[in-house]
Amino acid sequence: MIEMEDVYKKYPNGVVAANGINVSIKQGEFVYVVGPSGAGKSTFIKMMYREEKPSKGAIMIDGVNLAKLKESKVPIFRRNLGVVFQDFKLLPKLTVYENVAFALEVIEESPKYIKKRVMEVLDLVGLKHKSRMLPTELSGGEQQRVSIARSIVNSPKVMIADEPTGNLDPETSWEIMRIFEEINTRGTTIVMATHNREIVNTIRHRVIAIENGQIIRDEQRGDYGYES
Amino acid sequence: MKARTIRRHVKESLRNLGRNGWMTFASVSAVTVTLMLVGVFFVIMMNLNKVATDIEEDVRIRVHVDIAATKEDQQALEAKIKQLADVDTVEYSSKEAELDNLIASLGDEGEAFKLFEQDNPLYDVFVVKTKEPEQLEKVAKQIEKFEFASKVKYGQDDVDKLFSFIGTSRNVGIILIVALLFTAMFLISNTIKITIVARRREIEIMRLVGATNSFIRWPFFMEGIMIGVLGSVIPIVLISTLYTYSYDYISAKLEGHFIQLLEMNPFMYQVAGLLILLGAFIGIWGSLMSVRKFLKI
Ligand SMILES: Nc1ncnc2c1ncn2[C@@H]1O[C@H](COP(=O)(O)OP(=O)(O)OP(=O)(O)O)[C@@H](O)[C@H]1O
Numbered sequence: 339m340i341e342m343e344d345v346y347k348k349y350p351n352g353v354v355a356a357n358g359i360n361v362s363i364k365q366g367e368f369v370y371v372v373g374p375s376g377a378g379k380s381t382f383i384k385m386m387y388r389e390e391k392p393s394k395g396a397i398m399i400d401g402v403n404l405a406k407l408k409e410s411k412v413p414i415f416r417r418n419l420g421v422v423f424q425d426f427k428l429l430p431k432l433t434v435y436e437n438v439a440f441a442l443e444v445i446e447e448s449p450k451y452i453k454k455r456v457m458e459v460l461d462l463v464g465l466k467h468k469s470r471m472l473p474t475e476l477s478g479g480e481q482q483r484v485s486i487a488r489s490i491v492n493s494p495k496v497m498i499a500d501e502p503t504g505n506l507d508p509e510t511s512w513e514i515m516r517i518f519e520e521i522n523t524r525g526t527t528i529v530m531a532t533h534n535r536e537i538v539n540t541i542r543h544r545v546i547a548i549e550n551g552q553i554i555r556d557e558q559r560g561d562y563g564y565e566s
Numbered sequence: 567m568k569a570r571t572i573r574r575h576v577k578e579s580l581r582n583l584g585r586n587g588w589m590t591f592a593s594v595s596a597v598t599v600t601l602m603l604v605g606v607f608f609v610i611m612m613n614l615n616k617v618a619t620d621i622e623e624d625v626r627i628r629v630h631v632d633i634a635a636t637k638e639d640q641q642a643l644e645a646k647i648k649q650l651a652d653v654d655t656v657e658y659s660s661k662e663a664e665l666d667n668l669i670a671s672l673g674d675e676g677e678a679f680k681l682f683e684q685d686n687p688l689y690d691v692f693v694v695k696t697k698e699p700e701q702l703e704k705v706a707k708q709i710e711k712f713e714f715a716s717k718v719k720y721g722q723d724d725v726d727k728l729f730s731f732i733g734t735s736r737n738v739g740i741i742l743i744v745a746l747l748f749t750a751m752f753l754i755s756n757t758i759k760i761t762i763v764a765r766r767r768e769i770e771i772m773r774l775v776g777a778t779n780s781f782i783r784w785p786f787f788m789e790g791i792m793i794g795v796l797g798s799v800i801p802i803v804l805i806s807t808l809y810t811y812s813y814d815y816i817s818a819k820l821e822g823h824f825i826q827l828l829e830m831n832p833f834m835y836q837v838a839g840l841l842i843l844l845g846a847f848i849g850i851w852g853s854l855m856s857v858r859k860f861l862k863i
């Protein structure tokens with residue numbers, strides 16, 4: 339599903355944030371990406387949704403080589419990908435419903451389908467009853483659930499998350515993880531960068547540890563591995 | 567593009583214009599001022615042009631006939647002039663007619679010239695029109711060589727001066743208009759840029775969920791058109807009102823003269839069309855310039 343071959347990323351300022359990364363992630367896997375701050379986790383994630391282009395090497399996602407993907411084809415590629423962030427990235431002036439529907443409107447789905455599908459995913463994240471509210475009227479955890487709903491509304495094969503629980507209290511983080519688990523169970527590949535030791539050590543999955551732009555550890559059912 | 571997508575873009579751009587009310591107002595004002603200046607300038611230039619053409623078309627060659635010429639000589643001369651390739655019409659005006667014209671054109675003071683009726687010092691004249699104004703000089707030179715053509719005049723200097731004046735002011739005008747247009751586009755692109763900075767997040771999210779660049783660009787494009795067209799309303803209303811008054815006033819003064827201003831219809835429709843087009847163009851350009859930076863292409 340996701341293949342990285344000898345991937346390097348050097349930012350214009352000279353920082354090398356990926357230094358020869360090789361990794362292979364299969365369909366349906368759940369992968370944590372861990373490592374100290376500044377290790378290159380976000381860079382790793384950004385290259386996967388083609389926010390950053392690798393300086394060298396190949397990244398294949400579902401058969402698409404991102405290193406060679408034309409800028410004009412990036413939007414189409416992103417439609418097969420769900421992305422979730424620490425800061426939710428919701429539009430504050432749109433309701434919960436509109437925020438989710440937005441992802442389908444921009445790809446010109448029919449209003450009938452949009453309505454049905456949006457209610458479906460809002461139900462999945464448990465926010466059907468709050469569809470008319472504005473993001474500012476929701477708790478952090480609820481906002482993140484909206485953002486997750488938006489990311490899966492296209493039924494992507496791959497979901498990428500950069501510290502999705504970074505802004506949330508432990509209780510809420512567990513709720514979010516339950517939703518991720520649910521999505522993963524339905525067959526979606528999940529790659530999630532995180533600093534959350536509790537979660538990594540409790541809900542065991544494959545762990546990729548990055549330091550100085552290199553993968554220093556890659557274990558099935560691994561643990562977080564750093565002292566906090 | 568699907569109809570509901572177009573509806574969405576229109577709704578979206580209207581909402582954004584409303585949301586950024588002051589920015590919209592600033593952009594529309596910039597367009598208004600520019601179009602007002604461009605419009606006034608255009609109206610003046612077009613009328614100057616019209617006056618120039620009127621004068622140009624009215625220039626004739628006056629051929630004085632030698633006093634020694636007999637009736638037959640005169641007819642021979644007329645025939646020769648008529649045979650010239652570039653000559654359009656030849657009119658004969660006897661010296662009596664010339665004197666009457668002179669007296670009439672001078673009004674009260676002309677009475678004095680009535681004394682000359684007995685002993686007319688003027689010449690019989692052939693008034694020659696050429697097919698094209700540019701041929702005046704050539705034709706005048708040809709006529710000069712004919713027998714009994716004593717003096718050939720066509721107000722060469724006046725015409726040349728007028729042409730060079732119009733030519734210069736036309737160029738100055740075009741430079742000025744272009745400068746004004748650029749100023750307005752710059753202002754609009756800046757104001758839209760500010761509204762875009764506010765919408766950076768929205769653009770970022772649109773890109774994230776897979777909106778194509780053209781999809782993202784459309785609402786901005788429409789906002790540009792709306793700003794431009796809104797900005798052309800006041801100039802069109804003001805200029806056509808002003809022109810109505812000026813036209814009536816100046817036309818009254820020019821009564822019976824060969825120089826005339828451009829008729830309200832179709833001129834004002836042309837001006838309105840031009841201003842709307844220019845407004846839309848400025849708006850589109852401004853919005854596309856400002857959105858470009860936020861889209862990786
Ligand atoms: N756009 C950029 N331009 C230049 N350097 C960058 C850019 N983004 C990241 N970097 C640098 O690349 C390195 C890796 O950054 P990255 O954001 O990938 O780390 P991270 O592992 O996500 O850290 P954190 O856990 O704090 O989020 C850092 O040294 C950072 O300064």
Ligand SMILES: [Mg+2]
Nearest residue numbers: 379380381500
């Ligand atoms: Mg990071």
